[in-house]
Every structure is written in C-alpha cells, then in structure tokens.
Amino acid sequence: MLYRRFGRTELQMPVFSCGGMRYQFKWQDVPQSEIPADSQANLEATIRRAVKVGINHIETARGYGTSEMQLGRILPQFPRDQLIVQTKVGLVADAKEFRQKFTQSLQNLQLDYVDLLGLHGINHAESLDYSMRPGGCLEVAQQLQAEGKVRFIGFSTHGSKDLIIQAINTNQFDYVNLHWYYINQWNWQAIKAATRHDMGVFIISPSDKGGMLYKPPQKLVNLCAPLSPMVFNDLFCLSHPEVHTLSLGAARPEDFDEHLKTLALLDQSDEILPAILQRLETEAIATLGADWVKSWETNLPTFEETPGQVNIPVILWLLNLAIAYDLVDYAKMRYNLLGNGSHWFPGNKADRLDELDLRPALANSPHADKIPQMLAKAHQMLAGAEVKRLSKT
Numbered sequence: 001m002l003y004r005r006f007g008r009t010e011l012q013m014p015v016f017s018c019g020g021m022r023y024q025f026k027w028q029d030v031p032q033s034e035i036p037a038d039s040q041a042n043l044e045a046t047i048r049r050a051v052k053v054g055i056n057h058i059e060t061a062r063g064y065g066t067s068e069m070q071l072g073r074i075l076p077q078f079p080r081d082q083l084i085v086q087t088k089v090g091l092v093a094d095a096k097e098f099r100q101k102f103t104q105s106l107q108n109l110q111l112d113y114v115d116l117l118g119l120h121g122i123n124h125a126e127s128l129d130y131s132m133r134p135g136g137c138l139e140v141a142q143q144l145q146a147e148g149k150v151r152f153i154g155f156s157t158h159g160s161k162d163l164i165i166q167a168i169n170t171n172q173f174d175y176v177n178l179h180w181y182y183i184n185q186w187n188w189q190a191i192k193a194a195t196r197h198d199m200g201v202f203i204i205s206p207s208d209k210g211g212m213l214y215k216p217p218q219k220l221v222n223l224c225a226p227l228s229p230m231v232f233n234d235l236f237c238l239s240h241p242e243v244h245t246l247s248l249g250a251a252r253p254e255d256f257d258e259h260l261k262t263l264a265l266l267d268q269s270d271e272i273l274p275a276i277l278q279r280l281e282t283e284a285i286a287t288l289g290a291d292w293v294k295s296w297e298t299n300l301p302t303f304e305e306t307p308g309q310v311n312i313p314v315i316l317w318l319l320n321l322a323i324a325y326d327l328v329d330y331a332k333m334r335y336n337l338l339g340n341g342s343h344w345f346p347g348n349k350a351d352r353l354d355e356l357d358l359r360p361a362l363a364n365s366p367h368a369d370k371i372p373q374m375l376a377k378a379h380q381m382l383a384g385a386e387v388k389r390l391s392k393t
Helices: 037-052 067-071 095-109 125-132 137-146 161-168 188-196 218-224 229-238 253-260 263-288 290-295 312-325 328-335 371-382
Strands: 003-005 012-014 016-019 057-059 084-090 114-120 150-156 175-178 200-203 245-248
Touching (some): 012 016, 016 037, 016 253, 037 253, 084 095, 095 114, 114 137, 114 175, 125 161, 137 150, 150 200, 161 188, 175 188, 218 263, 218 312, 229 253, 245 253, 263 312, 312 371, 328 371
Parallel strands (some): 114 150, 175 200
C-alpha cells in the first residue's frame, strides 16, 4: 500500500480508504439481533481484507444505518493504534442533538475515540450556519476533541464549489471529504484551497458517483484500454499529489482487487494517462462537437437562479456523459434524483420546460438558443422512475 501525509493531521493515510456505505445490512438502524449472520460475516471479511492489504482507514457515518454497529463487532479486534477510524455526523440546528448522535456513533463502534470526525453534509448555507455559528456543531466537535473522543475534525460536502471554498477558508477544519474525479472536476479549486490550508483531501465515491465504474459501458471500457475505467479513474485522481485518499465503497472482500492494480502504475502515470485522456476528449468532441465541449458550461445559471429551479449545469453534464461515453445508466440514476435529493443533490429535472421561460436565465450563455433543446433531449433520454438517496430507501 502507498501512504500519503493527510495534511496537517500528519496521519499517514493509505491512498485507498475503506468506505462503509455498501457492505452494511440496512440503511436504517435495526437491533443487533436482526442483523443476519451472513451480512456480518461478509462485513468482517471485507474489513480483514482491507487491513491485510494495508487499507487501515475505515470510514463510515451515523447516517449509514447499521454500518457503525456492524463495524463495532470487528474493529475492537485490531490494535487501536493501527487503525484510522472516521465517522461522520449529520448537521442539525440543535448542537445537543449533534452530540447525542456522536455519542451513539461511538457506542456503536465500540471505541473510546475516533481519529476523524466529519461534519456530514455542509451542502448549503443553512448547514454551514449549523456548523459555524456560536454554539453550533463545530463547537461541539471541538469540545469532543478536548475530551479525547475525537482527534481531528473535518467536513464532508456535496455542495457547490464556492460553498466548499467558503467552509475551507474558515481554517477551522483539518480535512475535507468531497467529490472530484475524471467525469466531475468542478471542485478542483476547492482542492487547491484545501492544499493551501494544509488540509487532508479525501475523495468521495470515485467509483460509484464517478460513473458506476463497477459496471462500465463497453464504450468506456474501450476508451480507457489498456486500463479498466476504474483503474484509469483511480490513476487520474492519484496522479494529483493534492489528493490523499480515494474512498472505495467495498461491498465484499474482492472489491479491492481491481483498485490495487493502480498502485504499480502510479510512477508511470505521466506515460500512461495522456493517451487515454486524449481518446476521451476526442470522443467527446466527435459526438458533441468541439464548440459545445469547450464552452457548454460558460455562464450557466445556478439552479437557484433558474425558473423552476431546473439544474441546468447538472442536466447538461449528465447528457454529455450519456452521449459521449454511453454512461446512460449512470446519467439516469443521477437525473432521477433531481427533485428528490434535497440539498445532497439539489435542483429539479427538465420536466416542465413548456411552462418555464428560461431565456432570461440563459441570456449570457453562448448556447442560449440550443440549451432548451438539449434539456428536452436529456429529459427524453434520461427520465424514468424517481430515485431516492440510499439513506431514504
């Protein structure tokens, strides 16, 4: 395993982390007695495999249902100083409730402390306020730190780049969990801001949210050859030294195997990546047109600025991925979250275009005339059954 200094925490972080949102029994809390033996055995085998290959960072959250409770039956079996354990607690208006949730997390994990506590979901102005205001969740986290129950404090986010940078620039956090991978590079400036503040940088779900790369379309497989799309994406992310670790949401012990192929390639990333990156760009231009590929994002309104809160940037991004790389299943899954994802995936679908006048919102876009047609195409291609976030299923 390769390790990188996790910013000012000085932790030696494995470049792959064992994320805890795919191997648990349920997304809701249930009594310990209801957890099937085979579910627990699989989780324990997954953790043992992770530690065996050097992935000693185990990451979970209070919001991941039975994940913490199930981990609590295996983590105490390892020497505590050999593990880096992270949990995350959702942000609430009542900071006493935040403390109660953390106390439950620690009880579930059967640990005396966690190495990393993430304020889970600084996604919009309200959750940032819950964190930063006097007596808020950050203050409670700092109290827990003083009590020896938390070593380092960070935050996780699905928010906008500007909001993430705002939170980073408070200089109150030791690390950040955020989205950034080949198909979604919007948060690069946030990563640079985190680097300036010497924060650890943890990439959320690069294989699942990064394109459902456990089951990639054949077109993407061909474009990424000789690497698998998963290894390509890992190599792309880790070729940037500002990135310290990638979360691997393993569902079973063998889910680490493909990722581990990346380690031997890291020293050769400068030779391997350019040809694949060129093929991906060439295909995008061939299918979408050079002008669109180079400028589709220019001066797009945010969903808050758009009639009906249509999330134009996200919808066009998903359409591009579906057309250029055949990432249709991925695009459908994300598109149908719109309208149901709250501040975790905000904004609405393009299902009311006949009722909305988007022209004022698109006035500064070089593609103002084309975008309504593209939105209609996206809805026709991607609309389906509504999708809920996993924690709500």
